[in-house]
Amino acid sequence: MSGPGLYAAVAVRSFRRYSTYRAATLAGAFTNSVFGVILAYTFIALWSERPDLGGYDVTTAVTFVWIGQALLTPVAIFASGAEADLVERVRTGDVAIDLYRPTDLQLWWLAADLGRAAFQLLARGLPPTLIGLLIFDLRFPSNPVTWLVFLLSVVLAVTVSFSIRYLLALSGFWLLDVRGAQTLTIVLSTFFSGLFLPLVIFPGWLKDVAFALPWASLLQLPADVLLEERTGWSVVQALAFQAAWATALLLLGRLVLRVATRRVVVQGG
Template identity: 45%
Template sequence: MIGCYLRITAAGFHRFSSYRHAVLAGTATNIVFGLIKVGILSAVYLARGGGSIGGYDLTTTITYVWLGQGLLAVVDFWSNDELSERIRTGDVVVDLSRPWNLQAALLCTDLGRAGFNAAARFVPQLLLGAVFFPFHWPTDAWVAPAFLVSTLLAVLVSFHLRFLLGMTTFWLLDSRGVRGLYGVLSVTMAGLEIPLSFFPVWAQTVLWCTPFPSMLQAPINVFVQVGSVTQLLAQQLLWVVVLAAVGRLVLARAMHKVVVQGG
């Protein structure tokens, strides 16, 4: 049973590793945007005359940029629309008739993908930031394992949100609209463009009540040691549990719709 899902995870890793040029192109794009962000955010600090905004000083902010750019492909906000495509074309019938738990199988594939991108996309950009830019190295030994756990939770939150998004195809037939909206909103709300600490306090309060910061800002904050680690991890875990349960429910509804109503 476990062997089957481990195998699916390994296959996910292998599948995404077969596109070497896409990895290079993606990393190059991430780096270009990273440089632009470093430029803009440095200018902001220069204009302010240094100091710190909500725990983020200049070094932390630049570290934030490279962590964020590197995590982007690991967490994956947009690129993976395989599920909705399979639903749209009807290929999902094949997936539904296999003796497995579809949600778990897709999750394993996604973990394989995330694992590959962590090695191929995150590590190079982390090194780039650490070697060529001012970099905030964690000051405590527990930060590294906590960051790993937080990143894993971030991938899980992202997977479950994308799973729900894909499942909407069963009712909408075409999820491009929903996914477009999600793509624009989720990255900003997750803290990709500017750290959430830069937002007004009321906006921060609202944002941290959504699952989005759990996908990006949370692991970054763990790394640069801003905020309480236990609170960040607890919040991520809560979202994983809630979203996984909702996903399970929606899958059951979708199965009912397909199998019983024949949609």
């Protein structure tokens, strides 16, 4: 296998590549801002009816909206991250070229996805946040440690999200078309990440289920870290939860790739 230098190079090139799509980035950041405004007013209405809903006050709830809009694309809650290229390579059979290379397929695409996420955190994350700050009363922490832990939590969020999207891409070895599976993934991640409604306001058992699923890692947990809704030991628990899902899903991805390769290699593509 090649060294870490290769995967760093892959991440850097992926960052640069996404930075060339200027119009798409601008249009995306604008869309995030518009959705942010709509959702923020909805949440204000909701929280003025039910103050302290889910333990959030109205400022926390509105800040949550803008964190969601900032993380939506970097964390690829609607999929279409670096795995989109892998989906295409599996569909066309170009993945055969990747398979005979002395590289690790999963690390390669994880590196590419992290490079993409880094770019999109800057280009798709910051502009809507600034718009949100201009229009609404938001609350961000002043403690730099909170920001650092938040960044770590976002890296883990991208990794968990990637590990799910990687499995989706590998499903292409069996399915003629992954678009159905992709739609299902998007619906699940939109609902269970807390993008439209924070998981804290889910009722009873549904809330317990949602907090146990991997999608909680994508938005709810990093947001709670930044909102300082979690402090001390509870932050460590959140990071451990994300790391555990990342590890489990990445290992599952390796297993599935082995089965898929065996299928291609032994049975013929």
